[in-house]
Amino acid sequence: MKFKDLSIKTKLLAGFGTLALVVLVVSGLSLRALSRSTEGFSAYINGLNARAEVAAQVRTAVDRRAIAARNLVLVTTQADLDLEKAEVLKAHSDVAARLGKLKQMIAVQGASEGARNLVAEIDRIESRYGPVATDIVGLALDGKKDAAIAKMNAECRPLLAALVKATRDYAEFTHERQQEMIRNLDDDYARQRAFLIVVAIAAVAFGILGGLLLTRAITGPIQRAVDVARTVARGEVGMQIEVDSQDEPGRLLAALRDMNDRLAETVVRVRESSGSIALATGEIATGNMDLSSRTEQQAASLEETAASIEELTATVRHNTENARQASELARNAAEVAQQGSGTVGRVVDTMAGISASSSKIADITGIIESIAFQTNILALNAAVEAARAGEQGRGFAVVASEVRGLAQRSSNAAKEIKELIDASVAQVQAGSTLASEAGQTMVEVTQAVARVTHIVGEIAAASAEQNRGIEQVNQAIVQIDQVTQQNASLVHEAAVASKSLEDQGKMLTDAVAFFKLPGSGGASGRMAAGRRRAMAGEMAYGQA
Numbered sequence: 001m002k003f004k005d006l007s008i009k010t011k012l013l014a015g016f017g018t019l020a021l022v023v024l025v026v027s028g029l030s031l032r033a034l035s036r037s038t039e040g041f042s043a044y045i046n047g048l049n050a051r052a053e054v055a056a057q058v059r060t061a062v063d064r065r066a067i068a069a070r071n072l073v074l075v076t077t078q079a080d081l082d083l084e085k086a087e088v089l090k091a092h093s094d095v096a097a098r099l100g101k102l103k104q105m106i107a108v109q110g111a112s113e114g115a116r117n118l119v120a121e122i123d124r125i126e127s128r129y130g131p132v133a134t135d136i137v138g139l140a141l142d143g144k145k146d147a148a149i150a151k152m153n154a155e156c157r158p159l160l161a162a163l164v165k166a167t168r169d170y171a172e173f174t175h176e177r178q179q180e181m182i183r184n185l186d187d188d189y190a191r192q193r194a195f196l197i198v199v200a201i202a203a204v205a206f207g208i209l210g211g212l213l214l215t216r217a218i219t220g221p222i223q224r225a226v227d228v229a230r231t232v233a234r235g236e237v238g239m240q241i242e243v244d245s246q247d248e249p250g251r252l253l254a255a256l257r258d259m260n261d262r263l264a265e266t267v268v269r270v271r272e273s274s275g276s277i278a279l280a281t282g283e284i285a286t287g288n289m290d291l292s293s294r295t296e297q298q299a300a301s302l303e304e305t306a307a308s309i310e311e312l313t314a315t316v317r318h319n320t321e322n323a324r325q326a327s328e329l330a331r332n333a334a335e336v337a338q339q340g341s342g343t344v345g346r347v348v349d350t351m352a353g354i355s356a357s358s359s360k361i362a363d364i365t366g367i368i369e370s371i372a373f374q375t376n377i378l379a380l381n382a383a384v385e386a387a388r389a390g391e392q393g394r395g396f397a398v399v400a401s402e403v404r405g406l407a408q409r410s411s412n413a414a415k416e417i418k419e420l421i422d423a424s425v426a427q428v429q430a431g432s433t434l435a436s437e438a439g440q441t442m443v444e445v446t447q448a449v450a451r452v453t454h455i456v457g458e459i460a461a462a463s464a465e466q467n468r469g470i471e472q473v474n475q476a477i478v479q480i481d482q483v484t485q486q487n488a489s490l491v492h493e494a495a496v497a498s499k500s501l502e503d504q505g506k507m508l509t510d511a512v513a514f515f516k517l518p519g520s521g522g523a524s525g526r527m528a529a530g531r532r533r534a535m536a537g538e539m540a541y542g543q544a
Helices: 008-074 078-108 113-142 145-233 248-339 344-433 435-512 521-543
Strands: none
Touching: 008 078, 008 113, 008 145, 078 113, 113 145, 145 248, 248 344, 248 435, 344 435
């Protein structure tokens, strides 16, 4: 695994662990150098220097013993002799003790060959000088001072000089060794110090270099992530993001890359959707214009239908009034026919009245037939309008069918009335010439009048039914008008909604236009085309 693919935790642990290892190595080397210095100093203090001090004590004891032995020869009083004797014995004992200690130290501490030879020389001379010194003390104590002086001059002084020279040689040898050890310690300290300085500088350089590399490995990808975030904040999406590591900043860049790609895809889809919304709002505006036109046409048709219904209502009312008058005339004719059976003259007069009434009835029948024809035409128009109204005009179509049936019945009745009136006129003319048959004719007239009365009753009933049918048609027209008004309200609401949708589409388009995509000319062209179509639909709706 590459170093750049390691996690930040691993990098930090590796960096600080390496630094701690370097510090540990430097500390170990420092402790080793300090230990060597301590050992060298201890060897100097407890070895060479200690032996030098013991050798100096041997030299001092030798000098004290020589001085005390000389004084024994020179003093005259017994007290002085005793004092010098004690001093000689004590000094001799010190020389033996210090020399034994020095030989022990030489043997135990592993001194050099030269030091052992010098100590052996001192011990050899002391082994000869000690007995001579003891003999001189004995002679001096026995009062043989001349013999003691002779022995001192002959034997003691050469041995003492040799012993002093041996101790001085050992002291000089020890001093040279001390200087050499000091120089070695200084050289070793200088080497250790130089080595530690080099190691410290290398550790510092390694720490700085490692810190720079670690900082670059951590802050570099993070800075790239910050640059990507700032680029996206400026609205620039879809850029290429290279990820060359698998650590936390690398995973952050990978997540930003995925987010950027998804955001670019979302912006493209939103742009396409906003273009589709603009196109849809244009089509909705066009549809609203067409719907408004059809609604206006339907309203105009309803107005015409309402006017026709008003005319039909007036005609039906007039027809009803005529039917009522015809019914009264028929009743009057029946009464006249019944009264005319008394006299022929009155029959002739009555027949003239009947002829006149029949003429009026013929006129009324013509009017009824005309009304029935017009009613049939209006019912046909109403059926056509109901068919155009669709589902909402189904009830109106049923009523129009009923009205048409009634109109046909009224037409048939009018035709029958006309035929009866013609027959009545023919009978009246025949009755004028055939007075002898007046009675029979009056019977027939009475029967015809009864039939006319019945037919007129049917006409009146049909007229009443037509009136009720017209009222139902009028109610249906009112309902259709209400539905038309509701449609007009819905058209207005749809227009307002389409305008609001168009405004929101423009706001969405403007919001998405903030983001800049590489090669986004096609999406911009589609949005511009959709916006132009929406504006064209809005202008057409405004003109309508």
